[in-house]
Amino acid sequence: MNRRALLLFLLASLLPAATLAQGAAKLPKPGPKDLCPVCGMLVSKYPNWIATIVYKDGHAHHFDGAKDMFKMWFEPAKYVAGHKREDMAALWVTDFYNLQPVDARKAWFVVGSDVLGPMGHELVALASREDAADFLKDHKGRRILTFEQVAKDLPFRLDDGKF
Template structure:
């Protein structure tokens, strides 16, 4: 009986740990503005992207597109901040509406789903979700984080996807 209880406890605690977030992610306050476009981020909770620095400071964005603009040139938008100081980057996953690691996400561009600033990088948690979303929403292509070059966010602003 002790062995069975120990096994149940180990399984339960292991599952609880696997589901727990590694660290709490800050949420945008009512007055937090996107450093790229100046929009109130909290008005668009389904699109929030967040960059957290090693010192705990966070920047919030109204979508992955502005987060990528910032990522490629942080000094332009936040004096004194650089990419090597960044600890975490997260985006809100489209289907689950949960914050996920932006570097592990799959992004669909050119779809019929628009974000607060128009055409957007739609973040998805899995390759399968991205493939389904691409088909269901007439997307142009799927990208990974490292495939998003500095020029691509501006191309999305101009409704160009290739």
């Protein structure tokens, strides 16, 4: 491989990470009075659990955990009139280990662990499959799920302690 091809390959492989980091850098932080639209809790009191949905127009809703974010994802109009899934541009969750924003669609979620969020049993977000496997083992988790594997009823079952 010549030097030019190698340089183009490296640049292309770094571009998605740079774009993701740029998106996280633009992620609005919840203010001191921002309430979770699902449960009404003050979100800023729980910075280690913050999840955020950013809309195409730049508006954002913050949540006290991924569990409530998923409730909104599945039924946005139930929680905020006039909001639709089609208008959602990005979904972010806070990684349990490094406390940094992670694209929710690329995160791994552990359910049934001994770690509780602000509202009890939670979908604990992790940035990698390896971190999720370690967390599952260290915290007696039951399952690891991708974003697509989170079923509509799971956040409500977690409220009842059912995994």
